[in-house]
Amino acid sequence: MVINLTPGQRERQVAGLAAALDLARFSFRDFLPFVRIKETGVGTSPLQVWPHIAKVVDVLESEQLIAVPKSRQIGMTTVLAAYALWHAMFVPNALVLAISKGEREAHDFLGKSKDIYSLLPGPLQLPRGLPDNQERMTFSNGGRIMALPSTEDAGRGLTPTLVIMDEADYHEYLEAAYNSVKPGLGDNRGQLILTSTISAYKIGSLFQDICCNAPDNGFVAYYFGWRSRPNRDDTWYTAERATYRDKALFQKEHSETWEEAFAPASAIAAFDGTVLARMRTHTRDPIEQPTLGNGVRANIYQAFQPGQRYTAGTDTSHGTGRDYAVTLIINVVTGYVVADIYSNVLNPSELAIASVELLNMYDSPIWAIEDNDWGAITITRAQDLHYKRLYWRDETHIGWHTYESAGMSSGSRYLLWGDLIDTVNSQFFTIPNAEGLAQFLTVIRNPAPGKHGRIEAQQGAHDDYPMALGIAWQIRQKAHLAAGERGRPFEWAAPRRPSNGRYAW
Secondary structure (H helix, E strand, O other): OOOOOOHHHHHHHHHHHHHHHHHHHHOHHHHHHHOEEEEOOOEEEEOOOOHHHHHHHHHHHHOOEEEEEEOOOOOHHHHHHHHHHHHHHHOOOOEEEEEEOOHHHHHHHHHHHHHHHHOOOHHHOOOEOOOOOOOEEEEOOOOEEEEEEOOOOOOOOOOOOEEEEEOHHHOOOHHHHHHHHHHHHHHOOOEEEEEEOOOOOOOOOHHHHHHHOOOOOOOEEOOEOHHHOOOOOHHHHHHHHHOOOOHHHHHHHOOOOHHHHHOOOOOOEOOOHHHHHHHHOOOOOOOEOOEOOOOOEOEEOOOOOOOOEEEEEEEOOOOOOOOOEEEEEEEOOOOEEEEEEEEOOOOHHHHHHHHHHHHHOOOOOEEEEEOOOOHHHHHHHHHHOOOOOEOEOOOOOEOEOOEOOOOOOOOEHHHHHHHHHHHHHOOOOEOOOHHHHHHHHOEEEEOOOOOOOEEEEOOOOOOHHHHHHHHHHHOHHHOOEOOOOOOOOOOOOOOEEEEOOEEEO
8 A cells, every 4th residue: 555645744754754863863762663683584673672671771771780680582682782783873982892701602792783783774874984893893983892702801901881791691701801891881980781591500600699689789680581572481481491401401591580590500409499390380379468566567378277286487687678587387287388477678576576466366386486696686575575385495595596517416407408308399398478489499508618518598599488497397396286266365374494395384
C-alpha cells in the first residue's frame, strides 16, 4: 500500500526525523531506536529493547560503577557494544576501553560496534579517523574505542571515560586489569561496567566480590536471569539443557535467580543442588503475615496444630542491613518449617520481642538461640520477657553455642552442619520461604587455605537461615507435645535447670 503525503505532512515528518536525530546525539536512550543489528541466518533487524534492556539503559544513564551478573545470551554484549559506539561518537574527548577475556573476544566486541555503525542512518555516522583496525575504532572528533584482551597491564596509563569488562568472571587477569584502569577512571569520573555470567569454577573472585558487596563498595549490581528474554520459557529451558553434557555448567550459564547464579560448583557445594531445585518447587507465600506487637511482620506457612512437636532456632543479626536475623519454627515430625521471622534490619532486642510473640502462637516450643556474637542480647531479652522454654545447653549456660571443635559431644559446628546436610539431602525438610531456601545454595565446604573445608556461606553470601534451621533440628529430641489453642496467653513458670539432658517445668 502506498500512502501519499501532502507537502505539509512530508515537511513535518522530515522535521520530526531531524529532531529525533538530534536527540540521539545527546541521549543513548534516544539513540537506540536507530540501532540495527546483524543476526546470523536472519539478516538485519532493529535492536529489541526488552524490559531488562530498558532497565540497563536506565542504569547506564544514572550510575558510574555498574556490575551486572547475568545469564548467557540475553543481549547484554550487544547493547553494551551500541553504548560504546554512542559514547565514543558523542561524548566529548571520549576514550572507551572494551576489555574482554581474550584477543578474539575483544575483536568480536569491537566488530559488533562496527556493524552497528555501518547500519546507522547517514546523519548519525560521525566520520571515521585513524587508526582503524581490529583493535581500534577512531572518529574525526578524536573519540576512540580500544578493544583489549585482559592482561596485567590492560589500560595502564590511560584516562578512559568508559571501561567495559565483558564476561569479567572469566578474565585470567581481571584483578590486575581492574587495578590498571581504576586510577585513570578516577581522574575524570569515568564510568566502569562489569558484566558476566558467573564462573562455575571460581569462588570469591573479584567480580563476584564486587557484585555481592554492592552497594557498600560504591557499585550498583543488577542481576538478569534466563527468563529475561521474553521468548524463553520452561520448554526452551528443558530443550536447551538436554544439549549440555555438563548439567552443572548449564545451570551456571543459564541461571534463573541471583542465588542460583552465585551458587558454588557442585564439588564444593555443601548441599545437593538437585535436591534444592526440587525443594524450590515447594516454596510458597505465607498463608498469613501477622504484624506482631512491636511492628515486626512474621510469616505463617502452616497453622498451629495441637498434638504436633515443634522446636525453634534463632540466628541473631546486627540489624544493620548486612546479615539476617532469623527465627524459625519447625515441625520435627513432618520436617515442615511452619513459621519464621526473616529480616536484615532487626536488632537483637527487637528480634527477641517478636520471636516470643510468634512462638507463643505455637504453644511455646523449646527455643534455642545461638549465643555467639549478638545472640547474648536476644537471650537476655527473652529471659526478661519470661519465655518459658528456653534451651539450656548445660546446667549453667543458656542458649546454643556453636563449638568449632569436631570433638564436642554436642554443639559442634561439624555435627550441626553434617546432620543438617544429611537431612536436607534426604529431602525430609519443606522450606516454604524462597529467600531462606536460597541461602542453602551458597553454603560451601570452603577450600581456601586455612579453612580446611569449613562449612559456611560463600564470601558475600549468607547462611543465617540454614544455621537457624540447623539449631532447631539439633534440639528436636527436646520437643514437647503441643497442646492448647493457638494464640492463647501463656503462663510463665521458672524452669528447673536440666539434669541428665531432661527438662522439667
